[in-house]
Amino acid sequence: MSKAVLMQGNEACVKGALKAGMRFFAGYPITPSTEIAEGCAVELPKLGGKFIQMEDELASMAAVIGASVTGTKAMTATSGPGFSLKQENIGYACEAEIPCVIVDVQRSGPSTGLPTSSSQGDVMQTRWGTHGDHPIIVLSPSSVSETYYLTIRAFNLAEKYMTPVILLMDEMIGHLRETVNLYDDVEIINRKQPDEPEGNFEAYKAGENLVPVLPVFGSGHYYNITGLTHNTWGFPTNNRKIAGDLNSRLLNKIEKNRKDIESFEEYLCDDAELLIVAYGGSARVGEESVDMLRKKGIKAGMYRPVTIWPMAETRLAELSERTGKVLVIEHNNGQYVHEVERVAGKKVEVGFIGNISGSYILPTEVVKKAEEMYYAK
Amino acid sequence: MPSELVKREMRTENLPHIWCPGCSHGSVMRALCQAIENVGLERKNTVIVSGIGCSSRAVGYLNFDTIHTTHGRALAFATGIKLANPDLHVIVLTGDGDISAIGGNHLIHACRRNIGITCIVMNNTIYGMTGGQYSPTTPTGDFGTTAPYGNIDKDFDIPLLAASAGATFAARTTAYGIAQTITVMEKALKHKGFSVIDVASICPSYYGRRNKKGDAVKMLQWQKENSVPVKMAQNMTAEELKGMIVTGIFKDVEEPEYTEEYQKIIEKAGGKR
Amino acid sequence: MSMKKLVTEVTWCKGCGICAAFCPRHVLEIVNDKVVIKDEVSCIKCGQCELRCPDYAIWLQEVDHE
Numbered sequence: 001m002s003k004a005v006l007m008q009g010n011e012a013c014v015k016g017a018l019k020a021g022m023r024f025f026a027g028y029p030i031t032p033s034t035e036i037a038e039g040c041a042v043e044l045p046k047l048g049g050k051f052i053q054m055e056d057e058l059a060s061m062a063a064v065i066g067a068s069v070t071g072t073k074a075m076t077a078t079s080g081p082g083f084s085l086k087q088e089n090i091g092y093a094c095e096a097e098i099p100c101v102i103v104d105v106q107r108s109g110p111s112t113g114l115p116t117s118s119s120q121g122d123v124m125q126t127r128w129g130t131h132g133d134h135p136i137i138v139l140s141p142s143s144v145s146e147t148y149y150l151t152i153r154a155f156n157l158a159e160k161y162m163t164p165v166i167l168l169m170d171e172m173i174g175h176l177r178e179t180v181n182l183y184d185d186v187e188i189i190n191r192k193q194p195d196e197p198e199g200n201f202e203a204y205k206a207g208e209n210l211v212p213v214l215p216v217f218g219s220g221h222y223y224n225i226t227g228l229t230h231n232t233w234g235f236p237t238n239n240r241k242i243a244g245d246l247n248s249r250l251l252n253k254i255e256k257n258r259k260d261i262e263s264f265e266e267y268l269c270d271d272a273e274l275l276i277v278a279y280g281g282s283a284r285v286g287e288e289s290v291d292m293l294r295k296k297g298i299k300a301g302m303y304r305p306v307t308i309w310p311m312a313e314t315r316l317a318e319l320s321e322r323t324g325k326v327l328v329i330e331h332n333n334g335q336y337v338h339e340v341e342r343v344a345g346k347k348v349e350v351g352f353i354g355n356i357s358g359s360y361i362l363p364t365e366v367v368k369k370a371e372e373m374y375y376a377k
Numbered sequence: 378m379p380s381e382l383v384k385r386e387m388r389t390e391n392l393p394h395i396w397c398p399g400c401s402h403g404s405v406m407r408a409l410c411q412a413i414e415n416v417g418l419e420r421k422n423t424v425i426v427s428g429i430g431c432s433s434r435a436v437g438y439l440n441f442d443t444i445h446t447t448h449g450r451a452l453a454f455a456t457g458i459k460l461a462n463p464d465l466h467v468i469v470l471t472g473d474g475d476i477s478a479i480g481g482n483h484l485i486h487a488c489r490r491n492i493g494i495t496c497i498v499m500n501n502t503i504y505g506m507t508g509g510q511y512s513p514t515t516p517t518g519d520f521g522t523t524a525p526y527g528n529i530d531k532d533f534d535i536p537l538l539a540a541s542a543g544a545t546f547a548a549r550t551t552a553y554g555i556a557q558t559i560t561v562m563e564k565a566l567k568h569k570g571f572s573v574i575d576v577a578s579i580c581p582s583y584y585g586r587r588n589k590k591g592d593a594v595k596m597l598q599w600q601k602e603n604s605v606p607v608k609m610a611q612n613m614t615a616e617e618l619k620g621m622i623v624t625g626i627f628k629d630v631e632e633p634e635y636t637e638e639y640q641k642i643i644e645k646a647g648g649k650r
Numbered sequence: 651m652s653m654k655k656l657v658t659e660v661t662w663c664k665g666c667g668i669c670a671a672f673c674p675r676h677v678l679e680i681v682n683d684k685v686v687i688k689d690e691v692s693c694i695k696c697g698q699c700e701l702r703c704p705d706y707a708i709w710l711q712e713v714d715h716e
Contacts, residue, residue, distance in 0.1 A: 024461050045646035050460050050639060055486040059453035062446065062483075066426075066457025069444060070465070074457070092447050198421075200388075200440070217442040217458065218465050220421045224437055226445035235391060235437050236445075379659055380700065380709035392662065393705055399666035403704030555701050581666075594671040597702075 002183040009144045009173040010077075012180055013103055014039035016151030017075050021188055022101070023049035024074040026063035028056055028082060031115045032171040033105035036077035057085035065089060065098045069225065071191060071216030073155055077103035079171075080122055081112060083129070090164050091130030092227045094250065097204070097212055099158035099191065101151070103167045105174040106280075106331075108358045117358030118171035120280055120331035126166045127309050133247065135254040137161065137261060138309040140168040142283040144178035149186075150306070156189040157261060161253055162211050168308060170331060172281035172360070194221055204246075205232040210253035254310060262312035265304045266319075268294070272301025274374050275319050277340050278329040279305050282361065286329050289366035296367070298374050308336070313343045320344035325373050327351045329366055349373065386410035388440045395434055399593025401552030401578040402499050406435045408555055409468070409497060412562035423466045426455040428480060431506050431580075432472035432499035449480030452487040455494050463493070463636035466566070473500040473514040477533045481513070484573075488542035491570040492635035497562070498535055498573065501580035509583030516620075520587045535575040540628040546572035547628040549607075552579055553600035554624060561626065570634045577622050654695045654710040660684045663707035669699035678708070 007015065013036050017025075025040035027033075041051045050067070054060040060076045067074040078086060083104045093100055106122045108114035122129075126138045137157050141147040147169065154165040192213050194201060198220030207213045215221030224234035229243045237243065254261065267287055269275070274293070278286035283304045293300035303319050305311050320326045326344055328337040328351070337352045344350050353369045355361045379389055387410065396402050413423065425441050427433035429448035436443035446454040451469045459467045476484050476498050487494060503521060504510040511521030511528045514535065518527050536547040546568040550558040558576055565572035579585065579596040590596050600622060607625035610618055643649070656677070665683030670676075675692040678685055678699060685708055687693075700709040 024457070026457060042646075044648075045639075045643045046648045048643055048648040052456070052460055052639075054453065054456070055482050058450060059456070059483055059486070062450040062453035063457030063460070065446075066444075066454035066459075067461035068457075070458055070462040072461040074461070088447055089450065096444075217424050217444075218422060218462055222420070222440060222442055224443045224445065226437070227447055228445065235388075236434075379662070379706045380657075380711065383706045383709075387706075393664075396704065398664035398704075399668060400704055403706070404702055407701075407703075407706065593666045593668055597668060597672070 002181045004179050004181050006177060006179050007144060008035065009147045009169060009176050010035035010105065011039055012144045012148040013077070013151050013167065013169070014043060015182070016148040017101065017155065018043055018047065019186060020073065020152040020155035021190070022073045022075050022155065023047065024064065024067035024072045025076065026052045026054050026060040026067070026074070027076050028054055028060050028078065030079045030082045032107055032174050033077045033079045033103060036103060036105070057082040058088060061086040061089035061102070064100045065093050068098050068100050069217045073159070075101040075103065077105065079105050079107045080109045083122055083125065087130040091132060091134060093164040094130065094134040094136065095227050096225050097162040097214060098164070098225070099162055100164050101154045101158055101167060102164060103169060106168065106170040108356070114358040116171070118281060118331060118360065119358070120170055120282060121335070123168065123308060123330070123332065124335045126168050133251065135163055135251050136166065136309050137163060137254065137307065138166045138168050139306060140280040140308045141173055142280050142304065144173065144176055145180045147173060148180050148182070152186055152188070156187065159189050159191045160211070161209070161257065162214060163254070168280065170281040191216070193219070196221070202232050204230060204234050206249055209257050210249050258310050261307055262310055263306040264312040264315060265306060267302040267304070269301035269303060269319055271299050272319070272323055273299040274325045274327065274370055275323040276300060276302040276327050276329060276366070276370070277316070278302060279308055279336070282329045282331050285361050285363055285366060288363040289370065292363055292367050293370055298370065300370060311339060311343070316340065316343050317345070320348045325349050327353065327366070327370050327373060329361060330354050331361060332356065382410055382414065383407070386413065386440055387438050391438050394438055396431060397582040399579065399581040400431070401501070402432055402435065404552060404555055405497070405499050405558065405576050405578060406438065408558045409562060410439070411559050412566060415559070416563050416566045418466050418566065422464060423468065424458055425468045425470060426451050426458065427470045428472070428475035430472040430475045430504065432470055433475060435470045449475055449478070450483060451475065452480060452483040452494065452496065456487060456490070456492055459492055459494055460636055460639065467494045469494055469496040471496065471498055473498060473502060474504045474512040477513040477535060477538070484539065485542040488539050488544035488571055488573070490635040491543060491545050491632050493569060494571055495565045495568070496571070496573045498575045499578045500535060500575050501578040501584060503580050503584035505580050505583050509587055522587070536573060536627045539573040544573050545570035545628065545630050545632050546626070548573070548626045549575040549577065549622070549624050551577040551600045551604055551622055551624055553597045554604065557624070564626070564629070568629070570632060653713055655713045656687055656690060656693055656708065657711045658685050658687065658708045660707065662705045664705050666704065668702050668704065669708050672698055672702055674698065
């Protein structure tokens with residue numbers, strides 16, 4: 001069963017989150033993500049869920065983690081300046097392995113920047129915004145429909161891998177209106193809980209897929225949660241062996257499960273002689289550019305990473321090696337392009353087209369750049 | 378083989394604790410255990426949250442659902458816990474720097490919401506974990522490693538700050554007055570709404586040494602000789618109160634509690650808890 | 651019949667001296683940075699030492715007597 005509904009990207013995010021089982025939202029008003037908070041304020045109490053507008057972005061990230069330790073699926077949404085403030089507790093959620101979803105509807109920066117203009121300037125911040133070596137999963141939708149389904153997937157991945165997951169949107173998608181086919185039958189993953197009887201619990205030992213089973217607070221399984229390096233019981237330690245084991249497990253629970261996590265899409269790549277790489281809102285420009293180039297007789301195709309982190313590198317490496325020419329479109333001054341260069345290797349020509357004026361990248365600009373690359377010796 | 382109380386309420390395998398000789402955090406933590414037992418809180422429904430600093434290490438020793446959060450943010454984490462599951466008793470353990478400097482904004486907003494959390498401040502007027510820097514409660518003129526010529530900042534009065542921000546229970550006790558600390562903790566734990574207890578604590582290692590206050594015994598003796606009950610303080614002049622610790626319950630009123638008010642929103646929206 | 655007895659755990663004692671200083675009957679002293687019960691018969695079992703000890707190194711324990 002499905003029904004088609006016209007909605008805005010930010011609205012699709014709320015609907016997807018509710019479908020995934022989100023019952024707690026803490027946020028702070030910020031353009032262009034505010035509709036997500038507003039939607040949650042209206043919808044959550046109808047389902048017995050909770051919405052709270054916190055005193056700042058730091059507090060809303062903290063409250064989301066607090067709600068999550070009680071077993072409540074929790075989310076927050078923000079944009080650049082707020083995303084910067086959330087980094088502290090995103091790192092905490094990585095270290096303490098607390099599932100939660102953080103939505104960043106990107107606007108143009110740096111600093112307060114251009115609050116109502118679209119951008120993809122936060123893509124590296126989603127990877128390295130919080131300090132220290134840490135695991136992270138980042139998903140980036142390029143349509144309203146995909147926003148709905150990726151929001152659900154963000155919750156599923158968060159609960160399955162006990163980690164924060166970032167839904168990286170851009171203003172273009174957040175404020176776009178499109179039809180979404182809402183299917184009833186969607187996979188929903190809930191948090192694993194221990195079978196053991198109540199009592200003190202060794203919560204941080206590696207479980208299936210290196211993921212620990214953390215009992216929810218109030219369940220009678222007592223343990224400690226901390227942002228300090230900790231042993232398998234959750235108690236702080238300076239022991240180098242234990243610290244090394246913990247930090248490796250945190251990274252490996254994502255690294256060793258990349259196949260399950262990674263996702264990407266290809267558009268007309270089978271016979272492509274030039275590969276466009278784009279994600280999020282820029283992929284819409286990329287797709288249009290591929291169509292325009294094909295009309296001009298240039299066999300272009302597009303590779304679109306859906307999980308930005310970790311990136312599905314194997315397929316990108318194959319496609320870039322085969323085409324030998326890769327053009328990266330990003331709504332920034334060139335951030336992810338360096339990842340593409342790393343994966344493509346030195347033998348592949350990697351071009352870039354971006355924009356930092358706040359206005360959109362036009363398919364005509366992409367076509368022009370692609371033609372230059374295609375016809376060059 | 379510690380006392381029965383310590384065996385029941387603490388993770389004895391993690392003891393002895395990391396605090397310095399004479400530091401009052403240990404006795405305040407024991408006082409909390411005693412108060413929890415006296416009030417009869419159920420372990421299964423009790424969550425203890427802390428921030429960062431000496432005081433916040435307490436959660437590692439307490440045998441409950443415990444969470445040691447980020448610097449200053451304990452109350453924001455606790456707000457999420459309490460709102461998501463109002464059946465839980467949520468207790469926050471924090472220090473003066475954690476709650477009134479980096480976490481000052483979270484403190485006043487938790488007070489304003491009157492959310493059902495008990496916040497115990499182990500106020501030793503110094504940043505101990507980092508080696509003795511002045512905090513927002515270091516008395517003006519006192520010394521810290523970052524106030525080598527004397528502190529020119531005015532100090533916060535935490536119970537007054539909390540009461541004026543909307544907390545419905547605000548009190549101060551001392552490490553010397555540990556029996557009173559237990560009874561006030563019991564009242565705070567039973568209070569519906571946001572309760573704050575500022576426990577004047579001693580840090581002989583950093584605050585005491587740098588300010589030539591003597592050892593732990595001398596510091597507690599000083600607290601004994603310089604404490605004034607709040608009722609008596611009402612009839613004293615500002616000059617007479619200078620350098621004194623005013624103890625007791627500053628505010629104890631009943632007002633709508635946040636999670637109960639949110640339940641009304643759920644009912645208005647037609648949802649079920 | 652149950653009675654109370656003063657008990658110490660010297661490995662936990664950090665020698666701060668608070669118990670000895672605030673004992674109303676001067677039952678305790680600190681020797682080589684550790685608590686020592688020097689005058690047990692004078693103890694009135696008031697529990698001040700247990701309340702004040704920051705390190706849980708001294709307490710009153712129930713003991714059964716036939």
